[in-house]
Amino acid sequence: MSSRNGRILLGLVAVCLLVGAGYVVAAALGPDETTTKARPHSAGAALAKTDLMVRAVDPSNPRLNGRVYEINDGKVKRRSGDLACERVYYAAGRGICMGVAPSGVDYRAQIFDSQLRPLHEIALTGFPSRARVSTDGRYGAMTVFVSGDSYLQSPSAFSTRTTILNMKSGAQVAQLEQFAVTKDGKPFDAVDFNFWGITFVPGDSNRFYATLGTGGSHYLVEGDVAARSMRVLRDGVECPSLSPDGKQIAYKSRLGDGEEWRLRVLDVKTLDDHALAETRSIDDQVEWLDNETIVYAYGNDLYAVPADGGGEPQLLVRDASSPVRLSSGF
Amino acid sequence: MYQVEASKVLLKPRLWAARSARLRVPRNVVMLGLVSLLTDVSSEMVATVLPLYLIFSLGASPLVFGAIDGTYRGAAALVQVASGFASDRWRRPKGVAGLGYGLSAVGKVALVTVGNTLGGIGAIVAVDRIGKGIRTAPRDALISLSSAKDRLATSFGVHRAMDSAGAMLGPLLAFGILFLAPARFDAVFVVSTLFAVLGLAVLILNVQGKPDRAPRDEAAPKLRAALRLVVEPRFAPLLIAAAGLSVASISDAMIYVGLQRSINFDPALFPLLYVMTAIAFMGLAIPVGQLADRIGKVPVLLAGQALLFVTYGVLMMSSVGYLALALCLLALGGYFAATEGVLTALAGALLPETLQASGIGLLITVISLGRLLSSVLFGALWFTVGMQSAVVIFAVALIVAIALAAPLLHRAQRLAPNE
Numbered sequence: 105m106s107s108r109n110g111r112i113l114l115g116l117v118a119v120c121l122l123v124g125a126g127y128v129v130a131a132a133l134g135p136d137e138t139t140t141k142a143r144p145h146s147a148g149a150a151l152a153k154t155d156l157m158v159r160a161v162d163p164s165n166p167r168l169n170g171r172v173y174e175i176n177d178g179k180v181k182r183r184s185g186d187l188a189c190e191r192v193y194y195a196a197g198r199g200i201c202m203g204v205a206p207s208g209v210d211y212r213a214q215i216f217d218s219q220l221r222p223l224h225e226i227a228l229t230g231f232p233s234r235a236r237v238s239t240d241g242r243y244g245a246m247t248v249f250v251s252g253d254s255y256l257q258s259p260s261a262f263s264t265r266t267t268i269l270n271m272k273s274g275a276q277v278a279q280l281e282q283f284a285v286t287k288d289g290k291p292f293d294a295v296d297f298n299f300w301g302i303t304f305v306p307g308d309s310n311r312f313y314a315t316l317g318t319g320g321s322h323y324l325v326e327g328d329v330a331a332r333s334m335r336v337l338r339d340g341v342e343c344p345s346l347s348p349d350g351k352q353i354a355y356k357s358r359l360g361d362g363e364e365w366r367l368r369v370l371d372v373k374t375l376d377d378h379a380l381a382e383t384r385s386i387d388d389q390v391e392w393l394d395n396e397t398i399v400y401a402y403g404n405d406l407y408a409v410p411a412d413g414g415g416e417p418q419l420l421v422r423d424a425s426s427p428v429r430l431s432s433g434f
Numbered sequence: 435m436y437q438v439e440a441s442k443v444l445l446k447p448r449l450w451a452a453r454s455a456r457l458r459v460p461r462n463v464v465m466l467g468l469v470s471l472l473t474d475v476s477s478e479m480v481a482t483v484l485p486l487y488l489i490f491s492l493g494a495s496p497l498v499f500g501a502i503d504g505t506y507r508g509a510a511a512l513v514q515v516a517s518g519f520a521s522d523r524w525r526r527p528k529g530v531a532g533l534g535y536g537l538s539a540v541g542k543v544a545l546v547t548v549g550n551t552l553g554g555i556g557a558i559v560a561v562d563r564i565g566k567g568i569r570t571a572p573r574d575a576l577i578s579l580s581s582a583k584d585r586l587a588t589s590f591g592v593h594r595a596m597d598s599a600g601a602m603l604g605p606l607l608a609f610g611i612l613f614l615a616p617a618r619f620d621a622v623f624v625v626s627t628l629f630a631v632l633g634l635a636v637l638i639l640n641v642q643g644k645p646d647r648a649p650r651d652e653a654a655p656k657l658r659a660a661l662r663l664v665v666e667p668r669f670a671p672l673l674i675a676a677a678g679l680s681v682a683s684i685s686d687a688m689i690y691v692g693l694q695r696s697i698n699f700d701p702a703l704f705p706l707l708y709v710m711t712a713i714a715f716m717g718l719a720i721p722v723g724q725l726a727d728r729i730g731k732v733p734v735l736l737a738g739q740a741l742l743f744v745t746y747g748v749l750m751m752s753s754v755g756y757l758a759l760a761l762c763l764l765a766l767g768g769y770f771a772a773t774e775g776v777l778t779a780l781a782g783a784l785l786p787e788t789l790q791a792s793g794i795g796l797l798i799t800v801i802s803l804g805r806l807l808s809s810v811l812f813g814a815l816w817f818t819v820g821m822q823s824a825v826v827i828f829a830v831a832l833i834v835a836i837a838l839a840a841p842l843l844h845r846a847q848r849l850a851p852n853e
Contacts, residue, residue, distance in 0.1 A: 109639040116635050120628040127624045131615035138617045168617075208616025209486060209609055295695075295816060 196241030224274025478604025518795020534569025591723020680804030714767020738772020
């Protein structure tokens with residue numbers, strides 16, 4: 105190496121150090137970019153009957169944590185507190201808010217009370233996907249996408265992890281992977297088991313429904329928290345959601361092997377099901393506005409459609425996701 | 435031949451200790467190590483945050499990331515062979531390697547400027563993979579041609595240690611930046627670009643393109659000569675042994691998954707397994723390389739392969755304690771230190787100077803395809819007969835592969851040109 109080359113390299117190192125350090129410092133001093141200031145906009149009249157809790161979506165950056173809003177008589181109200189999340193659920197004085205941690209590289213869940221005050225914080229091992237709270241506020245359920253432990257399918261495929269929480273203490277009650285599963289009365293187990301999308305039975309928080317993915321099938325399972333057991337009911341049901349009266353389950357039904365779904369509703373007693381008037385692909389765990397209507401996110405907005413298969417989808421709220429029915433207000 | 439050397443070493447441990455204390459490595463090898471270190475800092479920074487960036491900033495589903503990442507595996511393998519031959523044919527290993535490093539640097543610049551669409555990211559990942567495929571064979575040929583034949587394994591050990599140091603620093607730096615400036619992925623990309631540019635600059639300014647052993651007066655090799663390497667009596671046994679050993683070895687990713695299932699520890703600690711293995715690899719690469727130069731590359735290579743049995747033993751345990759886990763990861767690091775670099779050093783010693791890059795390109799391709807096949811096979815076995823049975827089947831296959839590789843490698847080395 106000639107000394108000229110050495111001087112060039114030294115100069116280059118100095119320039120790179122200055123530019124790099126300067127850029128990082130400027131970025132560090134800039135505004136917090138994990139949370140958006142976006143707010144939802146009411147668009148439909150059907151809301152007059154039911155109050156909703158939603159999360160604001162920033163259309164230019166939908167994955168940023170969104171503030172929690174309440175929609176009351178069709179009017180959008182910002183709740184106090186600085187709670188911001190990617191997925192939210194609430195029932196009987198306890199809520200779950202899953203989102204990006206302040207570090208910007210980790211995810212966390214917060215358990216909050218009726219004033220949106222964070223009570224407990226839980227580190228998440230993957231990207232937030234689904235959240236639910238039992239109607240009595242006793243148990244919560246969270247599903248995250250985890251990378252790294254599903255090499256069996258493909259080197260970088262994602263798997264899911266679903267946890268049940270004690271909403272009073274914030275402690276983990278169980279992971280669904282630890283439950284014993286039966287199918288047709290016989291024990292059922294495989295290394296590629298994935299669970300997601302819990303829905304608790306209204307009025308009986310010990311019982312729940314969820315999805316078990318294995319070997320290309322997506323089974324509806326019925327579970328018992330105390331007994332730590334689940335049994336397979338039928339195939340082709342993802343992200344189940346029980347109606348307020350517990351008689352029907354709205355779910356997404358996969359078309360072929362791809363990432364495309366249609367919403368359907370099944371009868372819990374007979375397991376008979378029917379299609380809904382929504383013909384677009386919906387990837388959400390839907391919520392029920394009442395026993396006749398479901399609400400779900402499509403794109404950056406919320407839509408409602410009748411559960412009996414009639415009618416047509418109706419735009420409810422712009423720039424919102426993660427709808428929660430507030431049965432008795434706050 | 436190596437056995438005589440080995441007994442000499444045993445008789446004179448003090449002399450050996452004195453010699454190993456002075457680590458004489460050609461300047462060019464250290465510079466190439468520095469290029470790899472800087473480039474690995476750059477690419478690992480991006481690789482660490484890319485899944486987060488796609489999902490967090492671009493709103494992609496986590497499943498999209500798997501598709502983008504998986505698309506370009508395998509394509510790099512074919513590029514390696516072509517770039518190896520091109521480097522020999524034009525006798526420009528530095529130029530061809532520079533093209534590969536340059537492509538990756540351009541990819542990083544593109545990430546800063548146009549990396550805000552899924553299609554853009556896909557193209558950038560493709561360019562980066564191709565760049566990596568292009569540079570590997572000519573860079574290893576340069577390391578080989580810069581080293582005396584009896585110091586090859588040490589040189590590769592030094593290079594691999596520096597390379598993995600970069601791969602460990604990258605994620606640390608990326609997380610450090612995101613900790614200071616949450617969600618500012620652009621800052622990570624800018625710093626990554628600067629490291630890529632520095633790596634390229636060290637290559638251009640400080641790496642000698644025509645090192646000591648580089649061919650000078652010989653005619654440029656024809657394609658037929660490069661293709662004939664596959665049946666060449668010295669090199670073909672090496673390729674066959676490398677193929678057998680890599681197919682019969684359970685990939686590290688599978689070992690980590692297996693460990694996770696036996697230990698059932700917090701998945702958030704999963705990356706620690708990689709880090710601990712990388713630390714063991716980094717610490718062992720140089721001493722193992724020196725050992726290979728002293729007692730012979732073949733016995734060190736075979737002993738390194740045999741270290742896998744330690745990890746298999748731990749995988750078979752019903753519950754794994756922290757001591758067993760540490761032992762397992764140490765053995766895995768030792769396996770890495772004693773196999774890929776030593777195998778490449780062996781190839782460097784066997785190959786004619788005019789065909790170094792072509793031969794190394796072939797070897798790396800055989801190894802990476804072998805590992806890919808191994809992952810698929812192990813995954814299928816795990817799914818059908820369970821993990822423990824799959825490990826037993828692979829252990830038996832590895833015994834067979836080592837038993838077949840030993841005579842092949844000895845034969846190849848006996849036919850090697852005199853040192």
